[in-house]
Amino acid sequence: MRAAFRTVERLCEHLGLNPSEHASIAAARDFPLFAPWPYVRRIRPGDPADPLLLQILPVPDETKSVPGFSDDPLAETAATMRPGLLQKYDRRVLLVTTGACAIHCRYCFRRSFPYADVPNSISDWQDSIDAIAEDPSIDEVILSGGDPLMLVDSTLTQLIDAISQIEHVSRLRIHTRLPIVIPSRVTDSLVGMLGDARPQTIVVLHANHPDELDTEVEQAIDRLSSARINLLNQSVLLRGVNDSVQCMESLCRKLVNLGILPYYMHQLDRVNGAAHFEVGKDEGRKIVESLRERLPGYAVPTYVEELPGHASKKPIA
Ligand SMILES: *Cc1c(COP(=O)(O)O)cnc(C)c1O
Numbered sequence: 001m002r003a004a005f006r007t008v009e010r011l012c013e014h015l016g017l018n019p020s021e022h023a024s025i026a027a028a029r030d031f032p033l034f035a036p037w038p039y040v041r042r043i044r045p046g047d048p049a050d051p052l053l054l055q056i057l058p059v060p061d062e063t064k065s066v067p068g069f070s071d072d073p074l075a076e077t078a079a080t081m082r083p084g085l086l087q088k089y090d091r092r093v094l095l096v097t098t099g100a101c102a103i104h105c106r107y108c109f110r111r112s113f114p115y116a117d118v119p120n121s122i123s124d125w126q127d128s129i130d131a132i133a134e135d136p137s138i139d140e141v142i143l144s145g146g147d148p149l150m151l152v153d154s155t156l157t158q159l160i161d162a163i164s165q166i167e168h169v170s171r172l173r174i175h176t177r178l179p180i181v182i183p184s185r186v187t188d189s190l191v192g193m194l195g196d197a198r199p200q201t202i203v204v205l206h207a208n209h210p211d212e213l214d215t216e217v218e219q220a221i222d223r224l225s226s227a228r229i230n231l232l233n234q235s236v237l238l239r240g241v242n243d244s245v246q247c248m249e250s251l252c253r254k255l256v257n258l259g260i261l262p263y264y265m266h267q268l269d270r271v272n273g274a275a276h277f278e279v280g281k282d283e284g285r286k287i288v289e290s291l292r293e294r295l296p297g298y299a300v301p302t303y304v305e306e307l308p309g310h311a312s313k314k315p316i317a
């Protein structure tokens, strides 16, 4: 984390790109560039269209205001039970564990989330843990963020222990991009702790492009699999990054070969600054239809969008 790239200038210099031609310093002011070495190493130098670069480079398009795009497109402010605890769907709650991430994805719908309100120590979570304990209908707790694996192991262990003590919680789900962006975060002790937790543990990864899955990531995935942790992946359909059948097919094939099931392919959430990533739903549907002809059924993700007030993520059929 300490060695990560934090400025447009340094990243462009490293990749041999001209920052005034390809990037925007103004866009980085709102939501800073942040990308760690293991991720940047997978970017092809000198290629401004590299699909991994496009996910992290602040660009002038972000500063445009586009009708239909807003700061809270999912109306999460309304779904917040108490700071850091969200319940939108029946029987499962989402705990925002930290505002921090190991990468800043330019399309992220949480880029304007009020993270300052988020608890970040075990005592701050006690209210949320009590609320979960008092509601026996909740059988799954999702640790999200930010990225929950940004917590240090001791804090994460305390949190997971507290959740594990609630008998009606059968499943613990962790939404994280860290094993993809800094695979060395998947240490033996982390894997041991997750594998030993009393609830069934499900790790939902976030990779958008096959180039994100290099040998180091594969080794991290192997470590998670060996602890019998269930692995799923979610991706976001992104213009210029993965908006082709060939690319999505290659991503899904690589994932299933690693033992990861492609879970969701998300329609972009309409957050300010991300409009240039949007792919039309008709185009998205065509991609999924073609995937179905090329891949086994289990390797095809469900194409979904999130609509405020809806009882689930909504499949785009
Ligand atoms: C996405 C999400 C979930 C999980 O939904 P699944 O369809 O079960 O993956 C739960 N809570 C919130 C607030 C979410 O945004």
Ligand code: SF4
Pocket: 100, 101, 102, 103, 104, 105, 108, 109, 110, 145, 146, 147, 177, 206
């Ligand atoms: S890792 Fe996830 S939460 Fe963090 S910036 Fe990327 S998409 Fe957003």
